[in-house]
Amino acid sequence: NAGVTQTPKFRILKIGQSMTLQCTQDMNHNYMYWYRQDPGMGLKLIYYSVGAGITDKGEVPNGYNVSRSTTEDFPLRLELAAPSQTSVYFCASSYTSGGPRDTQYFGPGTRLTVL
Amino acid sequence: GENVEQHPSTLSVQEGDSAVIKCTYSDSASNYFPWYKQELGKRPQLIIDIRSNVGEKKDQRIAVTLNKTAKHFSLHITETQPEDSAVYFCAASSSGNTPLVFGKGTRLSVIA
Numbered sequence: 001n002a003g004v005t006q007t008p009k010f011r012i013l014k015i016g017q018s019m020t021l022q023c024t025q026d027m028n029h030n031y032m033y034w035y036r037q038d039p040g041m042g043l044k045l046i047y048y049s050v051g052a053g054i055t056d057k058g059e060v061p062n063g064y065n066v067s068r069s070t071t072e073d074f075p076l077r078l079e080l081a082a083p084s085q086t087s088v089y090f091c092a093s094s095y096t097s098g099g100p101r102d103t104q105y106f107g108p109g110t111r112l113t114v115l
Numbered sequence: 116g117e118n119v120e121q122h123p124s125t126l127s128v129q130e131g132d133s134a135v136i137k138c139t140y141s142d143s144a145s146n147y148f149p150w151y152k153q154e155l156g157k158r159p160q161l162i163i164d165i166r167s168n169v170g171e172k173k174d175q176r177i178a179v180t181l182n183k184t185a186k187h188f189s190l191h192i193t194e195t196q197p198e199d200s201a202v203y204f205c206a207a208s209s210s211g212n213t214p215l216v217f218g219k220g221t222r223l224s225v226i227a
Binding site for chain 1: 214
C-alpha cells in the first residue's frame, strides 16, 4: 500500500491564482481530512469528509473548497490565492473517527508559497 | 465543541532524562486520545494512543496516562534519546463522526 499520497510536493503561486492539491489514499478509509500547518504552529483542520459525497467544514475553511466523488480521492481547491495561504498542507485519512480503527494516517504534505 | 490545551509549548531535557507533556480536554464525551510525533520536515505519525476505558498504556520507553475525572492525559518518555527530538501533538475525539481536535504541540529538544 502506498498509504496517503499528495501532489505536488512544492508549489509557488502568485496572488490571485488558483490550484488544486491532490490527495489519494489506497487504504479504503472512509474519513479524509485536510489540515494546514503554518511554520512552527499546530495543525488546523480545513475540511473533512466522512465518505464519498459528504464533506464538512473544519476550523479554517475560508478560501478553500473540497469535493469527494470517490472513496480514494479528496482534492483541495484554492481559489484566488492569498499570501495568508502560505503553509504546509497535509491530507490524512482514517477508517473511522473516534472508534477503534480511527488512527489518522498523514500524507507527506504539500509546501505552498503564495507571492 | 472540544478544546484541547497542551503544555509546555517547548521542553528541553538532557539525554537520558524523562520528559512529560500534558494535555487537558473540555468535552467529557471524548473517549480517544492519541499522540502524534512530527520530526522536522516530516508528516505527523501516531506513536501511542489510549481509550477512555484504560488508565495507562505503555510501549517501551513511552507511556500515556489518562485521568477522566480531571479530563487530562499525559505523555511520558523515559531515557530520552536525541532521536526523540520532535514536535509532539496530543489530540482528543468522541465517538461518531467528530474529527480529532489537536493540541498546539510541544517542541521537545533532547540535548546530548
